[in-house]
Amino acid sequence: MTLSTRIADFSSTLTVAQLPDDVRAAAGMHALDTVGCGVAAVGLGEADFVQHAAEESHAPGSSSAIGSSLPMSAEDAALVGGVRCHALDYDDTHAAAVTHVSTAVVPAALAAAEEIGASGADVLAALVAGSEVSIRVGTAGAGEFHDRGFHPTGVVGIFGATVAAARVHGLSARMTAHALGLAGSMAGGVLEFLSDGSQTKPLHAGWAARAALSAVRMARHGATGPATVLEGSRGFYATYLHGVDTDATGEIADLGERWETPRIAYKPYAACHFTHAPVDALAALVRREGLGAEDVESIVVYAEPTGVPVVLEPAADKLTPRTAYDAKFSLPYCLAHQLVHGGLPVASFTAPAIADPAVLAITPRVSYEERRYSDRPGSFGGGVRVSLTDGRVLEHELQHQRGGTEFPMTDDEVRAKYRDNASLGLGEEQVDTLDRLLTGLAEAPDLSSYAVVREARPRVEARV
Known part of the structure; x- marks a missing residue:
């Protein structure tokens, strides 16, 4: 049995009845969080290009693309949805x-x-199957994809997305394995956007979908498609992670025995995960000491070397x-905005916000020291040392980022984030409709x- 046939055997037969309660609940909440991020992107005018491109080459269908009034083909709706949902970098992450x-x-x-008019129960099972597969395929090569310039959300995400779509369609295990073999030839996404802040990163998620x-x-x-698409000598791991030992097997x-879906982390900020712990550490000092930008002489970030x-x-x-x-990948900017404005909301990452002279006056005062918080791949601990104009020096550190299993956000906090986004x-009635649907998928016909x-x-003017 190859890895893809093992995956296909698991995913093609998975039902809601087999899911533990916490897994079922987590899948619905993550769907809610994800769609909220996509709607917020529309509200802030982010990634409009993908909608315009899809509408220009419009293929009529019955699927909904977030923000477009045109019913689209499933492929185009998935593309628009994936790009929109990732456009703000506010969507969830699995640390390992x-x-x-x-x-x-x-x-x-x-x-x-x-x-195809599938039931909510089938969708819920598909979401769990897809999430579990994306996580396992990614964890087997954790950290190594980034080191080679690949964006795992694209190169790994396509396998989970394929499993999810195959489960919705009710594909047999044999057909699902073939779909995975085909998907391996479409996996892609490179990190070069980091060189100039261009917009290819959200495209990786949409293209995977x-x-x-x-x-x-x-x-x-x-x-x-090749049955050994993952482990073969010319397969996914051999080509994308050449020379690296992986434990994909x-x-x-243990698919179906150990569940990783509840361990997917929510993001409290619409920025790279490596910014979160230092921003929260600074926020804690500001609240405790009543600090303002005028009180701060310099900030030293304690940062994980990988970040x-x-x-x-x-x-x-x-x-x-x-x-x-x-700006989402600038820790000096995130800290400066937090200090000047007392928060880092989603609208902090708009063109007017990043040009704020009060914020840009603070960024040169930020430096860093490397500090290891965990040997676990995907650890996002961090902290700050703040030197004040009165001569005092304050420190605060967090071993784990907020939103993960070690420092979780509550369901109420996740739902509040969704509603804000x-x-x-959307108007209040539509916001409620999506909430009821996505958190109640198991019962939705x-x-x-x-x-x-x-x-x-x-619907609103973006404000800092």
Whole structure:
């Protein structure tokens, strides 16, 4: 039995009845969080290019693309959904896999379900199957994809998205394995956007979702893919992680016994995970001491070594973000905005916000020291040492980022985040409709009410 056939045997037969209560609940909440991020992107005018491109080459269908009034093909709806849901970098992450999980899996599953009229229970099972597979495929090579310039959300996410779409369509194990083999030839996404803050990163999630649906459609019509797509001598791990030992067999072996879906971390800030612990550490000092920007002489960040080249170097670029997306990967900017404005809301990453002279006056005062918080891949601990103008020096550290299993956000906090996000693009009634649907998937006869995402529009002026 190959890895893809083991995955296919698990995913093609998974039902809601087999899911532990916490797994079922987590899948619904992550779907809610993900869609809220996509609606917020519409509200803030982020990644409009993907909607315009899909509408220009419009292929009529019955699936809903977030923010577009046109019913689209499942492939186009998944593309738009994946890009929108990842556009703000506010969507969930699995720490050990170092990948954004739901932003590829959720749009693929929802688009497929609308196309064929699948039940909510089938969608819920598909979301769990897809999430578990993305996580296992990613964890087997944790950290190594980034070191080679690959973005795991794209290269890993396509396997989870394919499994999710195949489960929605009710594909047999044999067809699902072929779809995975096809998907392996479509896996892609490189990290070069870090060099100039360009917009390719969210495209990786959308393309993974879209390609997954294409792989499933072709498998349904008889296309075959290599059974050893993951572990073969010219397969996924051999080519993407050449020379690196992986334990994909161990990760895949206990599918259905060990559940990772509840361990997917929510993001409290719409920025790279490596920024979160230092920002929360600074916020704690500001609250405790009643500090303002005028009280701070300098800030030293305590940063995980793996995060330094992502959010702190090259220093010149990080001190003056060139684009709103660039700011999401600038720890000096995130700390400065937190200090000046007392928070880091989603609208902190807009063109007017990143040009704020009061914030840019603080960024040159930020430096860093490397500090190891955990040997676990994907650890996002961090802290700050703040020197004040009165001569005092204050420190605060967090071993884990907020939102993960070690420092969780409550369901109420996640739902509040969703409602804040969704209200940027939808009215209260539509926000409630999506909440009821996505957190109640197990009982939903179909996904017809999901079509309210077509009504998402910019509804408020973005404010810092």
